[in-house]
Amino acid sequence: MTKPRFPYPPAPQSDVVDNYHGRAIPDPYRWLEDPDSPETQAWTAAQNTLTRHFIDELPARAVFAERLATLWNYPRYTAPITRHSRTFFQKNDGLQNQPALYWQEGDAPPQVLLDPNTLSDDGTVALIGQSVTADGRYLAYTLSQSGSDWQTIHVRNVDAGADTGDVIQWCKFANAAWLPDDSGFYYARYPTPDEMPDAPPSTHHRVYFHKMGTAQAADELVYARPDAPDLGFNPEVTDDGRYLILHVWDGTDPRNRLYYRDLQTGGDFVRLIDEMEAKYIFIANDGPLFYLETDDDAPHGRVVAINVENPARVNWQEIIPESDETIEYSRLVNEHFVLDRLRHASHHLYLFQKDGTAVGEIPLPTPGSIVELTSRRADTRFYYHFQSFLYPPTIFCYDFETGQATAVHQPTLHFDPTLYETTQVFYESKDGTAVPLFLTHKKGLKLDGANPTLLYGYGGFNINLPPLFVPTRLAWLERGGVFAQANLRGGAEYGEEWHQAGMLHNKQNVFDDFIAAAEWLIDQGYTSPQKLAIEGRSNGGLLVAACMVQRPDLFGAVHCGVPVIDMLRYHLFTAGRYWTSEYGNAIENPAHFEFLIAYSPLHNVKPGVAYPPLIITTADTDDRVVPMHAKKFAAALQAADPGINPLLLRVEMKAGHGLGKPTAKLIEEAADVYAFLWTMLLGNG
Structure with missing residues (x-):
């Protein structure tokens, strides 16, 4: 074996072995699950020292840091x-x-x-x-x-x-x-x-x-x-103060129950919806008439009215029927329903009268995302926050009296978006499913296979991945890079059926979709394996880790952020218990064990394989996806490493999963990650 070029901190292997339904599964890095042990803390500090030394020697690091500080500097x-x-x-x-x-x-x-x-x-x-x-x-x-x-x-x-x-x-x-x-x-x-x-x-x-x-x-x-x-x-x-509504949820399952209590008459809660068979979101009420958004018998969503004094299903009224677009938001404003729907992963805004009669679509500047929509029912206007890959976060106000939307706050950027373009294509996954892919790059891009390309994905938990404005990506585009975003199965792009096609025993579909996106980018001349980087966070960290392990030949660099990695034990830590409806439970269910062990990144690392250059990022106080995932993955990869590519771990101090992360920390991490990815794809150029 080639002597490793990187002096990775030693990670002793224990003799821990677990029995899963008759199969013995070693867990040699179990000790890294304890974040407070002196051994784990010393090992983590040594990993950070190694990573810091490597990153700080990259000429691109200072360049990215300076430019990112400028790109982030606009009012939001x-x-x-x-x-x-x-x-x-x-x-x-x-x-x-x-x-x-x-x-x-x-x-x-x-x-x-x-x-x-x-x-x-x-x-x-x-x-x-x-x-x-x-x-x-x-x-x-x-x-x-x-x-x-x-x-x-x-x-x-x-x-x-x-x-x-x-x-x-x-x-x-x-x-x-x-x-x-x-x-x-x-x-x-x-x-x-x-x-x-x-x-x-x-x-x-x-x-x-x-x-x-x-x-x-x-x-x-x-x-x-x-x-x-x-x-x-x-x-x-409720706005009239009469009812207390309870949305009852179980983990990250999008299905929920709906209870209410009449605050005027008192008494116990009434279980209006007591089966977790669909999603039910309370919109508004006219006395005892409740308006709900639901995907019950409508995978893309519809609006119904239920009189709680006569709630039998046969008496439900359908106000706005299901369409081929998926409902993302629904509001009742000025006696009009405002619906934000997804069409091929982009948001579209519609108005309906309260009886469900269509009024029309409110034009948006470009295919993009409505991040917020704020209003109260009695208002004669509402506000929404719109953005896209090349369209900065802008606050619009729609006025019912004029029927017009006007920009209230639109920032001036240190970046010229007119030099770039975004397109959307549909490629074929392994099983023939058409999957959408957004591409953003400089106009006039040459399809010569030489473009440094960053492919991003998520694919899970019924979460849509729409076009978003992310300043860090602009620095990649300015240097001639391509940014590609795949809308994989498991997300919310096409309703609950699309979600279910990428969860539990169907999770491999998500990885197949992402691998197919990479192959399409290469086949079409956008890039080559040596010039292709992949990135994902959280469930997206699982995505890129699984794809890297399954197809190490396909990628030139990987950023694996706050990842879920140990798919046999993830549910034993903090919020992990809430994800079993999405991933499964290897301990309690033999069938779940079989499909989880088949793709669990930690359990599919193979000795001697030259995995692509990798930077794993996590945080010491991440209490959603605990850092043991990243640490055990780094230890396993470094032990298997034949000494060809850097496999680095970066553990942020005083940080969590990403919620409320300070701007300074966002810029520092992005500078580290992008300098690493760019250098791995193009050297120090």
Whole structure:
């Protein structure tokens, strides 16, 4: 064997062996699952030292860092939230680590209501969510530290510009559902370790009511399901204040239940939808008539009305029938339904009268994405945030009185998008399925097989991968690179059937789709294996890891970000238990074990194979996809390495899965990753 060129830190192999349904599966790097052990910490520090030394010697690193700082330096706004005469929005001036929250009264100049940048020296405290009372007097806001999914709710008096002292802890992905009179709000949280010391973390979600001015310990327990500890709840109060709605979910399964309680008459919750057979999203209500978005009997989605006083299915009214486009958002504004639908992975915006009569489509500037849509039912206008690969984040306002949409905030860039173009093609996957692929590059690109190309994908969890504006990718394009984004099975692009075609026993379809995209790019002359890099994060990290292991000959460089790697044990850690409906459970189900072991990247690394140059990125406080995945994968690959290509691990400190990541950390990581990928494809040129 060739002596390795890279002095990887030693990773001792233990003799741990697990029995899965009669098969012995070694797990030699089990010790890396403990992030707090001295051995793991020393090994991680040594990996970071090696990676830092390698990256810092790349001439491209300083070039990318400088250019990325310039490309990121433009003002970014969120779509405004209006409450009577008050408007609330977030703004990042450019290179601020976190956006600040502003408010304004009427036409008065905006003023800062909350600036998370003042809450930490390094920008690692992030504003994750906000909920404003109907009269605009109070703001409930959630903060996260170091990228953690754990959040704390605080309340601020808008007029005073100061917190009230109301604090809610032990929340994840929380929202505050205010009562119309501002007296308090409903929320959901997990038990404290002292309340249920024997319960697994992030189970036994419960709904509470918090009365303003009281301690959290005095909050009223509103709903709990001790018989079903994995269920979660999102509370919502209807605009008329009459009903408390509970969206009941189980992990990442898009299907849910829907319960409600009449706040006027009291009583128990009514289980309006009590079977997890489809998705049901509450839109609005006219008294007891509930309008819901659902994919029940409609994989692409439809809008129905259910009278909760006569809820039998035979009495449901179909308001907007299913089309061949998939519903992404639905709102009721100014007595019109506003529907955001996906057509071949791009967003399209439609208006319907309340009886379902089509009004028309609101033109969008280019194929792209609606990232936010904000409104209240009584408003005569709504705001939406639109962007695309070459179209910067822009806030539009649609006015029902004029029937026109106008740009409210559109940034000026340090980049000329007119020199580039985006096209969409459809290629054939292994089984003949047509898969969409976006291509962005300089105009007049030569198809000579020599273009450095970055292929990106995700393919899972019913998540659409639309055209998004990402400043880091502009630096790749400027240097003559091609950016390709494949809309793989497993996502939401074509409804629930498309999702199911890429989950559980069908997961290999996702990898086949991605490999077919790479082969298409090569066959069409866009690039060659030596000039093709692939990138994915989270479930997309699993994607690129699996494809790299299955086809190491096909790629010139790989970025594997915050990945899920150990598919036999992923569900034993933090949020992993919620993904079994998507991936399966190798311990409990023999059939699941068979398809998971077949593609699990950790278990398919082969000694002596020259895997392509690889940088794995993770974070020390990622409590969604724990860093043990990245660490065990790096250890296995480095042990199998014949000494040809670098196989590096980069572990970010005081960072999580990516939620609320400071701008400085985003730029630093992107500079490292893009310098690595570019250099591996083109050398130091």
